[in-house]
Amino acid sequence: MRISMCFSYLFTLELFAAPPYRPKLDRLFADWLRNPASFAGDIEPPEQFSYDLIAERLGFLLFMHLLDAKRDREPIERFLRTSVRWPPEHRVALFRIVQALASHGILLDRGHMQLSVPKNE
Numbered sequence: 001m002r003i004s005m006c007f008s009y010l011f012t013l014e015l016f017a018a019p020p021y022r023p024k025l026d027r028l029f030a031d032w033l034r035n036p037a038s039f040a041g042d043i044e045p046p047e048q049f050s051y052d053l054i055a056e057r058l059g060f061l062l063f064m065h066l067l068d069a070k071r072d073r074e075p076i077e078r079f080l081r082t083s084v085r086w087p088p089e090h091r092v093a094l095f096r097i098v099q100a101l102a103s104h105g106i107l108l109d110r111g112h113m114q115l116s117v118p119k120n121e
Contacts, residue, residue, distance in 0.1 A: 003032060004039065008050040011057055029057055030066045033075045039082040051090035055083070059096030062104075069106045076101075080108070 007029055010016050016025050032038050058079060061067040069076060076097075083094055098108055 004054065005049060007032070007057075008054055011053040012050060026057065026061060026064075026066060030061050030072075033058070033061075033067065033079065034072060035075075036078075038075065039079045051083075051086050052093040055090075055093035056096055059100045062097065062100035069101055069104050 007025075010025055016022055058067070058076075062069060062076075067076065080094070080097070083091065086094075101108060
């Protein structure tokens with residue numbers, strides 16, 4: 001959770017809002033999401049955690065194909081399972097992720113927080 005807090009903080013800084021730093025930060029975030037330790041466990045995020053920014057960046061990574069919903073299925077599902085513990089007012093930010101997945105024909109089984117990936121592609 002400490003690393004996600006660092007990303008949460010970095011995404012709020014104006015310095016990292018545009019090139020050359022934002023693309024580098026996005027790639028680093030994508031690489032970290034693929035790490036099995038990211039968003040693992042039952043640690044509750046601190047009050048200052050930027051839920052909306054984290055969800056926005058993950059949706060952006062999917063939209064820009066920096067994360068592939070098929071190849072990166074496990075990290076995305078891990079993130080989504082963690083997000084069920086978010087305060088309800090912040091869960092609306094997850095809609096961007098669901099939209100990005102749907103644009104690739106991938107549906108979310110909300111009951112199990114698992115992705116339904118078409119097999120014919």
